[in-house]
Amino acid sequence: MEQDGQPNEHGDILTQYERFINPGLARALRFMGLTEVEYSGHGAVVVTEAGEEYIDCAGGYGVFIAGYLHPRIVARARDQISKIALSSRVLLNRPMVELAQELARLTPGDLQYSFFCNSGTEAVEAALKFSRIQTGRSRIISTSGAFHGKTFGALSVSGRDTYRQPFTPLVPEVVHVPYGDSDALAAVIDDKTAAVIVEPIQGEGGIMVPPDSYLPNIRELCDKTGALWIADEVQTGLGRTGRLFAVEYSGVVPDYLCLAKALGGGIMPIGAVIGRPDAWTFFDSQPLIHTSTFGGNPLACAVAHETLHVITEENLPQRAAKLGAWFLAALSELQARYPRVLTAVRGRGLMIGLEVPQPGVGGAIMAELFQRHILAVYTLNNERVIRLIPPLVITQDQLQQVLTALDDVFGIVDTQVEDLVQG
Ligand SMILES: Cc1ncc(COP(=O)(O)O)c(C=O)c1O
Structure with a gap:
């Protein structure tokens, strides 16, 4: 066992990265002088x-x-882990439904139902699938420079060729338009469009803030054509931009809102899609159409619930x-x-x-x-x-x-x- 950053029989920690994780990454980290090992935080x-x-x-x-290891969030995690951490998935799960209620209360408009998963890309996958089954349509519109994750669906709607090209063919019927450009969106959206997926501020695209009219225009175009709007708030959500949700600046409500990252309070991985009732009816006849074994586990949900309290109360x-x-x-x-x-x-x-x-x-x-x-x-x-x-x-x-x-x-x-x- 390595202790206190000392090399073990496999060499220093970057050499171990090289041998057991990712040689290219190890070389890049060494080149950038990133050789310190994280241990704790506050x-x-x-x-x-x-x-x-x-x-x-x-x-x-x-x-x-x-922040790192917020005392209230850590305490809630300890308390929950001493009771039940993962769900039986047969009995009812109280932390999950309590978190969903709180998200319904805090999210704008009539966003009400939650689906829980374990990461941002999974939240995006779920929202893309939901939009297809709900509308019975297949076309998805996304934006250049977007980042929605690296699983196939999320990658297909992401906007950088470096990450996309090696994995083609990706999910078909995805169209990219320039970010922030309502006219470009208006030119391609039609009655075959299942969803428009947009970050309220593009994070990985370079912190791109769109014109104020952009999100209201997306809402209007979706309403006109019957397409659903997926707001990816994986990076902007939960206070980052100065409002609990970045869509609040626009005064309009998406059909699906994706969260992850901060929802886990810096302690647990968790992702979520919160949807409006009208965009959730597909579950009525097919309740198991989209599921996740770890999604909605009591530990992550208890932590996320406490995180929401911390964010709002502080x-x-x-x-x-x-x-x-x-x-x-x-x-x-x-x-x-x-x-x-x-x-x-x-x-x-x-x-x-x-x-x-x-x-x-x-x-x-x-x-x-x-x-x-x-x-x-x-x-x-x-x-x-x-x-x-x-x-x-x-x-x-x-x-x-x-x-x-x-x-x-x-x-x-x-x-x-x-x-x-x-x-
Ligand atoms: C807007 C947005 N969506 C989705 C993701 C993917 O999240 P994850 O890395 O948890 O899969 C990210 C990650 O940076 C993101 O910024």
Whole structure:
């Protein structure tokens, strides 16, 4: 057994990654100097085996909305695990139905029914299948740059060829239109369309905020044609953007809303699709048409329920709105000072993207930030954007430390920017 980061008979931990996990990933991590081993965490800080603390602006790709090991969520997990963790799937499951009731209460409009699974991609798979069976249609419209997961259905509606191409043929009858462009959607949506799947703000696409009219237009076009709207809030959901759900900014209600990531409170994997009654009638005659053995397990549901209480009682969406506005303004000032390094700053709440002229510039920035004990990662479908999605419990003081570090790093990278862009 390896202890305290010490090598065992298989070498250091990256060598073990190389031998037992993924050689290519191990090489990339070594190249980027990412050799520290995570051990624990508290609030917005992750602690390594060596006892070093890092401010986490990558937030586990968005799962740590309530921070690492929130005491109330951990306590609820301990309590539930001491009773029943996984479901018999024959007897009735109280934590699951309590979570579903709370989601029906908190989600906008008449979203009411929940299906539970274990990840974001599974939530998307379920919503795609639901839209097909509910409408009896097969066509799905998605957007360029979208990220919905990496299983076949979710990959088919995602928008980056690098991840799609090696797995073709994908699910047929999927059409991609430019994100944020209502006219492009209007040109392709018709009475054969089962669903339009859209993130309220594209996360992995590069933190793309659409025009205010976009989501209302999607709603209207879906209503006109009888298509269903799937809002993928796997990344934007549960307070990240300054509202509990990002669709709330638009005042319109999707037919299906997908959640995952933050719903598990930074403790458990869980995904969910919440649907309107009119989009859920297919279950009436076929209650087992879509199922998941682990989905809705009492442990994950108890944790998710407590997470919803923590998010609402600690006013985390409001906190994200307030801190985010301040942080975004300060980042825009940095952009004005370092326009060659930082070409755009955008986002909403604590979902912020820093656009750089070229991925190499982003790589240099992330490496320098890491040296200063700050974690940040680029968005998966757009390597020119570094995403900052810290836990919403992050303090203003910690965000100030991030700003100070960025100021320092931009100053250094500014002197290298020509070489980086050419190289
Ligand atoms: C908007 C969105 N949908 C779906 C997913 C897939 O989630 P998972 O990685 O849990 O399958 C992600 C992951 O980043 C996401 O950002």
